[in-house]
Amino acid sequence: MKLAENLNVLFSEEVLQARVRILGAQIASDYQGRDLVLVGVLKGSFIFLADLARAIDLPLSIDFVGLSSYGDATETSGVVQITTDLTRPIVGKDVVVVEDIVDTGLTMKYLLENLETRHPRSVRVCSLLTKPSRARVQVPVSYLGFSIEDKFVVGYGLDRAGLYRNLPFVAEVK
Numbered sequence: 001m002k003l004a005e006n007l008n009v010l011f012s013e014e015v016l017q018a019r020v021r022i023l024g025a026q027i028a029s030d031y032q033g034r035d036l037v038l039v040g041v042l043k044g045s046f047i048f049l050a051d052l053a054r055a056i057d058l059p060l061s062i063d064f065v066g067l068s069s070y071g072d073a074t075e076t077s078g079v080v081q082i083t084t085d086l087t088r089p090i091v092g093k094d095v096v097v098v099e100d101i102v103d104t105g106l107t108m109k110y111l112l113e114n115l116e117t118r119h120p121r122s123v124r125v126c127s128l129l130t131k132p133s134r135a136r137v138q139v140p141v142s143y144l145g146f147s148i149e150d151k152f153v154v155g156y157g158l159d160r161a162g163l164y165r166n167l168p169f170v171a172e173v174k
Contacts, residue, residue: 007154007164007171011146016128016156016170017051023126023143024055027096031058034094035121041111042066042084044100047157047165048128048145052098063087069107080110090120096143100157101129105139112139129153129170 011019027036036056040049042064053062066084095115102108108125115123126143133150154160155167164171 006174008174009169009171010148010153011170013168019145020048020051021055023145024052024057026143027126028057031094035092036060037090037093037095038062039086039095039097039115040064041097041099043165044157044159045098048100049098052126061088065111067107067111080107090115090118093120095120095123097123097125099125099127101131101153102127102139102141103131103134105135105137108139109137128156
């Protein structure tokens with residue numbers, strides 16, 4: 001894919017796929033014999049979620065929740081909006097929330113609190129990326145792809161005003 005001049009690749013397609021296989025194997029090991037639901041946070045997690053689901057050698061179901069705290073901005077507004085809700089109950093199920101990036105933690109904290117009210121057996125987070133230096137609240141990430149510095153990144157589902165999601169790698173916008 002043609003690389004825009006303003007992008008610096010941080011994680012190649014090969015590096016991402018290798019890490020996804022490791023995360024999938026960890027999740028499969030942890031949830032053998034359990035009723036697993038992957039909940040993808042739209043829109044950014046959809047590519048990561050698709051690859052991760054194929055890397056988990058277990059029967060599982062997939063659902064989505066849409067949350068927004070950014071709009072077209074590059075900084076969180078701090079106000080979380082639910083744009084799409086789950087389509088099925090998660091009562092008594094083991095849930096792994098699949099996120100593209102945990103930045104300040106505010107959106108994920110909101111989502112985890114919301115999901116707990118639905119009485120799942122357990123809820124854990126799998127995030128492709130975290131930015132520890134930006135955390136305003138601590139969110140436990142059980143399955144982590146990579147920690148990054150405070151850089152604005154795109155690709156592999158991550159966007160800038162809706163663009164760049166289709167890049168097969170993660171890149172910093174210079």
